[in-house]
Amino acid sequence: MKLLDRLQERQKLDADLFIHRMFLTQQPVMLAGYKSLIDLPHTLMLLQQQAQNAIAAERPLFALGSGIGDCISPTEELKVIEAMSEGNLIILSESSDLCIKIVPISRTLSRAIEAPTTENVIRGSVSAFNEDLDTNIGLIKKHVHSEKLRTQSYRFEKGQRRQAILLYMEGQTNPSFLNALKRRIESNLGNNIPNLQALNKLLGFPVWTLISRFNTTELPENAAYALEKGKVVLFLDRFPFAIILPSMITDMFAVANDRNFPLFFMITMRLLRTIGVLANMLMPGLYVALVSVNPDVLRIELALSIASSRVGVPYPAIVETLLLLLVLELILEASIRLPKTIGPTITMVGGIILGQAVVNAKLVSNILIIILAATTIASFTVVGFHNSIFIRISKYLILILSALYGVLGLFAGVVVVCVYLASVNTFGIPYLYQPKARENSDG
Amino acid sequence: MDKSLQVMVMYLLTHIGLIFFMYPTDIIEVVDVGHWSAILLGFALHVALMGIFLKGLGYFAPRNLIDIFLGVGKVFSIILLLPVTLYFLMTIIIDIRAYSEIVTLVFLAKTPLWVTMVLLLSVPAFISALGVETLFRSGVLVAILFFPFLLLIFCLSFQNADWRYIFPLMDKQAASLSYVVSRPYLLSLFAFTGGFMFLGFIPPYITYKRRKVMWASALLLPFFLISVYVPILTFGQSTASRFQFPFITAVDTVNISWLMFDRVTLFLLLSLVCFAMLFISLIMWKTTLLIRRGFPSIRPVTTTMLLSLAIFIVCLYIPDWKTVERLLWWNTYLRLYVMIVIPFITLFLGIRHHRKGAACP
Structure with missing residues (x-):
């Protein structure tokens, strides 16, 4: 038998490929499939049961109409292999040249339905998708x-x-x-x-x-x-x-779960997220613009206190900000990689010890620490991690423009970001599209 | 799809970006009393011309101005549209030069002028290269972000108002309308005409309802009044007439104890500059549209880049504010042509087209 020989040949290369001989309705058959995908004992039991049913109904098991599985021509080896690697069981009858693909009982290779790992739900259905x-x-x-x-x-x-x-x-x-x-x-x-x-x-x-x-x-x-x-x-x-x-842009600010809260809460929560996004994009830029280019805009008391907090800081505001932002981004990236048990430790080291030390060492001003801490927190009020990346990056554009042009650069940066958002479209549906042509305060 | 909202927002933004700088200066210079009559007259002119223009365009919907004129004849359209292109080019140059001068004057004293001009030119070039749909969508987003701000500042700008300055309401000079042909009055018309030409260029890319846009123009009147009356109410006519930008100076006097910023002017000014950037990008887009009709072989992005480079070089050759004012005055002739001739010709062609259509359906 050509196909069987081929399979035996293949078995030498695929360790988990099994070829099992058994009798079904007194006919000798060969079963082939992948051990790693098929729950063999249960599948054998299922097959025996079907065979007994066939005997009881007095009809041949392999008759095409009996509905046990799909026939594959034994000459099409590629199809057979493909069916096996999809997790199907192949039955080869020794008497006739017949090859049948049946759906076996497969091993459980997916996790159970669990709670989501990257999106938290406070009030709503908690089950999440899995790999299956x-x-x-x-x-x-x-x-x-x-x-x-x-x-x-x-x-x-x-x-x-x-x-x-x-x-x-x-x-x-x-x-x-x-x-x-x-x-x-x-x-x-x-x-x-x-x-x-x-x-x-x-x-x-x-x-x-x-x-x-x-x-x-x-x-x-x-x-x-x-x-x-x-x-x-x-x-x-x-x-x-x-x-x-x-x-769409509303995906940044709105989730379906919001609707499980009273309307007023929903609106305030979404407003809060909008403020978070704006704060995250604007605050570092505003700091740099106000400190290095347009200090005259600030109230004199505030300008003086900022200036006095920067006494001893040896480099311009933009360098200071970029330095600390880099550290913060490193902490963020590191806390994704870290096991959950070490995460809080790093937050502590990064947040308190590093922050305090960096101010004491006069490397950055303490007002900047406040601003950047707020910025980082604000960047995650946005819905979805993938959305926060855009905001994190656009922050740097605004920062650099602010360092060059002061508050004008800040505003120009906002315009450029707006324009970029407006230019995005998916198969003709713009990112800023409002399905009901209704005005939305999401910025 | 009906995009009237976007068109309305853009219409408002482009005008608001223009009126708060030179417009009050001109109007305060034109008359000593009864500024409202000068404002209303200009506004009525604006609404009437826009109505005529839109009416004419309505006969051809959804074709745009270039297609309409080309439909009559090639030579005809070149003769008519060449001044329009020239007007657009000059407007961009004047705007960029003037706004960078204002920005430098008010808060970027140490930054060289050309650096500011690079920013004011590159952002509009970027926007117009992305296309008109992007431009209009971002207009709405920018409006959502900046408008609350701006409205707050407009409300606050009345802080130091002394309402007695509103009188006298009228005098002989204002009543006789003799100021109409005076130079500052003609100059002030730029605030009315710069904007509405875009309505003729955006179809069929962006469609809108005529009536809604006309309604949007009504929203504009308060802004014209505010721009002139806030400085007058704050300083009085004789003092206000001494300032280069009376409205900005008036807002500068506002003092808010609960705000961490000392100068709200900055934010007002910058919002306006952002609106102006959108305005410049709109004109730039129109200009590239016109240029590409003349030379269809050039790619749109190349056109925009070459155009901005040329504009930048011209801007560098403008030495001072005096020259800007002179340019603005020269541009008045072109402006009068654009604001009067083009709408009437459009209406005329529209009616002819309509009759023809009725005669042989």
């Missing part, structure tokens, strides 16, 4: 009970053969956007998507962009809300989050 595609879609379907929900599957062929699922609400989504997106995906099915950068490239978004054209969320609640708002949700195999297209 079907679980994620199931979670969405639990949240969106609607016959309008459409689920479209795509398989990217090259390399890892990743599966992607596109979800949208029929009639809610902007049709030209949806068609453009679908066309784009369909024409690029030959590509591989190992990461989101590749997805970005596949969807044809510019590589050098500061704003991610898609929003990601771990919470089914948010994804369901996005679907209802007419957005499109994309799931990729083994990515534990939903990718929401198109991303």
Whole structure:
């Protein structure tokens, strides 16, 4: 038997490939599959049960109509291997040249549905997406009970053969956007998507962009809300989050969970986030502008106290600010890498000891410490880590312009940031688009 | 999609960016009493001309001015649009030079003028290179961010107002309207005409409802009145007429004890400069649109870059404020042409087009 020989040959290379001989309805068969993907004992039990059922019903087990699995021609070795690596079980009958692919009981290789790890929920559903595609879609379907929900599957062929699922609400989504997106995906099915950068490239978004054209969320609640708002949700195999297209500026300030609070709280919370974003972008720039270029704008008392706090600081305000910002960014980056148990220690070292020491050593002024601490805290009031990156970077543009032109540079920087935000669009839907053409105070 | 809101916001921003500097100076110079009549007259002229212009454009919707004129004939459109292009170019040059002078004067005394001009030129060039849709969207965002600020300052600017200065309301000179042909009055018209030409260029990129834009112009009247009356109420006519920028000086007198800043003027001024940047980028976009119609082979980004380089070089050759004022005066002729001839011709062509359409449907 040619296929069996080939499989035995392959077994020498793939340690977890098993070939198991057994009798089903008195027929000798060979089972083949990957041990690491298939729960063998349970699968054998299932097969025996099906065989007994077949005997009881007095029909041949391998009859095509019996619905045990799909037939594959034994000559198509590549298809057989592909089916096995997807986690299917292959049954080869010895008597006839028959090869059947069946869905076995697979090993549990995904975590259970857990609480989200990067997004905290205070009042709302806590379950989060995990790496398993079907679980994620199931979670969405639990949240969106609607016959309008459409689920479209795509398989990217090259390399890892990743599966992607596109979800949208029929009639809610902007049709030209949806068609453009679908066309784009369909024409690029030959590509591989190992990461989101590749997805970005596949969807044809510019590589050098500061704003991610898609929003990601771990919470089914948010994804369901996005679907209802007419957005499109994309799931990729083994990515534990939903990718929401198109991303909009409101994603920075609003989450679906806000609506679980009274309206007044919701508005104030969103306002607070807006203030946080503005504070984070403007404060370092404002400090530098006021200290080094336009001290006359400040009230004389304040100008004097700032000047006296900078006595002994040997370099210009911009260097001082950049130095401390660099330290803060290092702390931020380090605390992502650190295990949770060491995190608080680093915060303490970074925050209190370093801060105090740096002031005592006259390396920076203590007003700057206050400003930058506030800035850093403010940068995380924004929703979603990926959104905070844009703000963190645009802060530097404003900082440099402020150092050159003072308050004028600050304002010009704000204009440039606004213009940049306005120039971003996703398949024709602008980033600043308001779905209901309603004015929004989100800046 | 109807983008009237964006157009309205942009219309307001571009005008507000213009009126608070030279406009009050001119108006205070024109008449000693009854400034309101001069403001209202200019405003009425503005609304009337805009109405005529929009009416004419309405016959051709959604075509823009260039297409309309090209529809009549190539030579015709070159003759008509060449002065418009020239006017735009001069406006950009004057604006950039004037605003950098103001900025240097008020708070960047140590920064060389050309450095400021680089900023004031590069930001608009960046904006106009990104396209008109971006420009209008960012207009809305900038308005959301800066407008609350500005309104606060406008409210605060009445702090030192002495309402008795509002009288007398009228005198013979104001009533006779004899000031209409005087030089400062003609100069003051720049605040009315700079803006509304863009309405003829943005379709079909951006569409809007005519009526909504007309309503937006009504919102503009309070700003014109504030710009002139705040300095008059604060200082009185005879003192106010001595300042180069009366409104800015008037705001400078405001003292707010609860604010950490000593000079609110700075923030007012900078918001206005930002609006002006949007205005400059709008004109720059229009100019590149016109240039690219003449030379379609040049890429848009190249056009913008060459244009800004040329403008920068010209700006460098303007030595002082006197020259700026002279340029502004020369530009008045072009302005009168743009504000009167273009709307009427558009209306005329519109009516002709309409009749033709009615005659042979």
